Amino acid sequence: MTITLNVNGKNVQVDVQPNETLLDVLRNKLYITGPKEGCGNGECGACTILYNGKVVNSCLVLALEADGAEILTIEGLTKDGRLHPIQEAFIEENAFQCGFCTPGFVISTKALLDRNPNPSNEDIIEALAGNLCRCTGYQTILKAVKRAAEKLGVEK
Ligand code: FES
Ligand code: FES
Known part of the structure; x- marks a missing residue:
């Protein structure tokens, strides 16, 4: 079909x-x-x-x-060859090791920040609970989501 x-x-x-x-x-x-x-x-x-x-x-x-x-x-987050602020934040915080989980985390972060532009740590942990990182980079991922929220706030 x-x-x-x-x-x-x-x-x-x-x-x-x-x-x-x-x-x-x-x-x-x-x-x-x-x-x-x-x-x-x-x-x-x-x-x-x-x-x-x-x-x-x-x-x-x-x-x-x-x-x-x-x-x-x-792939849809990148516009005119420019990374999305969430992608930039993950790079700036070194929030990946092998990177296998990163696209999923970035998409879940986008959904979170679309509905809650200023999430608490608890909000972030809850929103990303369905994403696992086998390299266990959770602390840097948390920082990256915070940084992404700041960047998006500044851009508004
Ligand atoms: S590959 Fe879909 S949840 Fe793991
Ligand atoms: S960075 Fe390797 S699985 Fe998350």
Whole structure:
């Protein structure tokens, strides 16, 4: 079946199989490789995307179900070759080691700061609870989210 998705602001049509996940279609058919496959069963958050504005693990969504959905991946945050302030903040705080989890954390951070521009530490921990970092860089990630909130506040 052919489905239509809006991915990072562009409409695309893609043929999908009944058992294919949205993550597989994004990565293997649309070559959008920001979302990563870690666990493949909703535990790690490496595959996090915004799906109609909500944080979703794309490994848990069947591509067929996503027909008509609006999707944002980390690739969609970069505008005119400029990194998004959240991406800059992660770099400035060295909030990654291997980087495998980073796209998921950045997307969850975007969702958090869109709804709460000035989160407390507890708010951040709660919002990012679905994202795991096997390099255990949680302290720097926390700092990066704070820095991102500051940067976005300054830009407003
Ligand atoms: S790969 Fe989707 S939650 Fe781990
Ligand atoms: S930086 Fe390696 S998994 Fe998070």
